[in-house]
Amino acid sequence: MESMLFESRDLARTEEFLNRAYTKMQIGGRATDVRTRISRAAADSISIDRIEIGFEMSYDADPLGKICLCEVTSGSITDHATDGWEDEFRPGDLVSFAPADRPFAGTIRRSTYTITMFDPVLLAQVTGAGRKDDATVRLLSHRPHSRAAAYQLSKTIAYVDHVLPNPAVRTSPLVLASLSQLLASSVLAAFPNSATTDGDGPDARPPTVRRAMAFMESNLDQPITIADIATAAGVTVRAVQTAFQRHLGTTPLAQLRLLRLAEVHSELQAADPTRHTVAEIAARWGFHHHGRMAAAYLELYGELPSTTLAR
Template identity: 30%
Template sequence: MRTSFRTDDVDEARAMIEATYYSNFMDVLHGTGVFRARFDIGALGALTVGDLSCGADVRMRCGELGAYHVDVLLSGQLTWRQGPAPATRAVPGTAAVFQPLGDTVLERWSGDCRMFAVKLDRAAVEQSLEKLLGRPVRGPVTFAPAFDISSGPGRGWARLVRTVADDLREGTGALAQPLVAAPLQEALLHGLLLSAGHRYRDQLTDPAQALRPAPVKRAMDAVHERPDHPFTTAALAAEARVGVRWLQEAFRRYVGMSPMAYVRDVRLSRARAELVAACPEERHVSEVAHRWGFAHLGRFAEQYRARFGELPSETLRG
């Protein structure tokens, strides 16, 4: 999907942002220029990437986003806040990072501000982190509100965003090819996790991760490739080509949990991804729980809340 949109009508611009990103209220700040919105927006799997500018200073209120979001500034400035946190300002050379939760307000999106706006599906980001870490993650990923894109890994990530935005704007069709789109989506997800600040970042660059034994990796890969398979510890040991006791001890040492606890956590993550994407009128928590091997609904709800900080019914309604 690709949209090239031009308008001097604020309501039309607001509707386009709602259709492609988030519900919002947009107000032009008087005396700041002529409003002329220029939006070039496209989808890349679990990501939405847009090249956006408004021509006049605007204020925008979006409520909770429900997704991770990054604005890469090319010019001008952006001042925003989420929840009770104080306002943060971004200028060229920095990227503004937004969380899925917390009321979101762009206090001032300056008229001379052109930016690449990247919306990232929450489940995709969290699953990518788990894949990089090689273990489940407890709770949401909380990013620092901004990161440097003038040097280091942030600069490389911003360049990749520009490549994707340029292709979407020019409509070359390259990103319509799965063999091109899938690696780019993965690179953007992984690149953000390696560039932005969060509590797991040091672990992603820790060389000790490379020391995890190959049998443990084989068992973990099997779980990620076939999470709905009725694994037992013995079956995982067979996948890893080691004995049951060796696998149990290795998992506790290198993963921090037993093999079957790891299977359960991966299935909880998959159940969460399904609930996030589901329509409450068409899907029931019990249906999702049973699909991922949780026969006891009450126990599933307890384990889910311990893992994600909310009940599965709350995820489905959200």
Template identity: 40%
Template sequence: MPMDEPQTTTFATTDGDAFEQFFTSAYGSMRIHHEDRPRLRYRGVHAGLFTLDSIEWSARLNIEVEPLNKIIVSRVTTARIQIAYGQDDWRFTAGDLCLAPYPERPYLNNLRPGELRNCILDPDMVTRVAATAPGRRPQRLRFTTCAPVTSAAAAQWWATRGYIADLLDDPQPGASPLMLANAGHLLAAATLTTFPNNALTDPTSEDSQDAHPASLRRATAFIDENAHRPISPADIAAAARITIRAVQLAFRRHLDTTPTEYLRRVRLHHAHRELLAADPGTGVTVGAVATRWGFANHSRFSAEYRATYGVLPSHTLRR
């Protein structure tokens, strides 16, 4: 479940034992071989099912990584890193984006001094975002390489991380659980489209047959009844009893939209109704309503609200 508030951790040390202990607590079991007295600086923001962090170290590190049960996406800031698993060997330098692709297997990591910025994702959350319908063509989510599919996909992933990092660092009152869950789902979806895996394929003929109006009615009814909850595309597909690819096809075929965009419109409608019913004398604010319904960027919320209802949300609240 998402946390009520993100939790920030900072850490710094030059003690070798403390260095290894902290790596293990932050990422999972590993053995670190390093020079004497390496300097480590760390800052991380934990938001339930995902963590964004940055880590800087001063010595060359050779790390024997045990199975982590985490999906870790890293952007190399100033370091050079090498990831080795069996016969596979990947090397990355400053500006590169990479993935630790085998969360259930051990691997070797060689790092030159520098900095990484990481995104740590819960594998179960990523699996739910990628999931097909229960009982049909089950398959285990598996990433197949450390490198992004294209440089454009890597740039889009980094932009997504930056947007969410800004959200978590916003000094305004904390993000709602709904907003944090949406952020986690967005990072998971970005990771699935950035790194090759066995989950995202084109709709099959079976998916096409399942994308009929009855499936769409089940999907829209689920969204309408659960818009206040942190639901994912996988949840919508499960409620409709079809695969995530089939539900996407049904929304595109019959409504010319996507499940995510339909959910966004439903949440905007609920925010509109809440603003209409609110008494401005009780301290209700547009920002609080937007946050409660999962709209992290208040200026974008205002623009979308005005495009839909013809007035700014502040006008609705003051009417």
């Protein structure tokens, strides 16, 4: 088990630490405005870092050699470029930061975010491809299938982060192996990848689920029934329920609530607490029972909606 805490207001010291903790990189920023805080929980090949960069920091980094997931909590990461694509990440985004064998560069703009890293071989192991010496499993997109897929992965990362500091984990290879498999399987379920992609395209979910998800994501602010979802998917109510249970382990309406809860989360993060209330924002997304909404929000995001709004 490895844990660490790094805090600094010195640019050179921050660059030195990032080189040791991640990979060789060059960073830039105003030396008079530096504020960095990084805490890590790690075990075996998994590490989860909570990072606060309190200044505008550019970076130009060598390959990490690991799968690297980034979930932004506040601020933004802009001009991020790697492997022929460029994107920017904002609060609520959970992305694959860069392929394990590719360099990357960009700018962090006063951001807090979580970095989750693990050995790429875990992806091959959970698919069975690891039995072949030359087998590799690649993520085919840096963004998950959908917001719902990202939120499910976020919940898994939060669970792993909660468990890693437990001393019992440190002494149990079986628990560590189970956590590794859970994380790798969740990543494969969230991202298009070379192990599960079929002839239907980069999204390996069946057409019924894809059509239903597309309809829900396009109509989150509208009253939607299970019959509406089934009609949009072109199947019966029972068929769409069966497809969601089999491929996502949930129901269409539960997935719809998760999507709407994510919209509440995004609005609370951006809202001015002197001008907006939790009840107002929740009602806009169809949540009229504050207690039930708050309980679901707490389970998903680890804090009460009022805390998110105040922060």
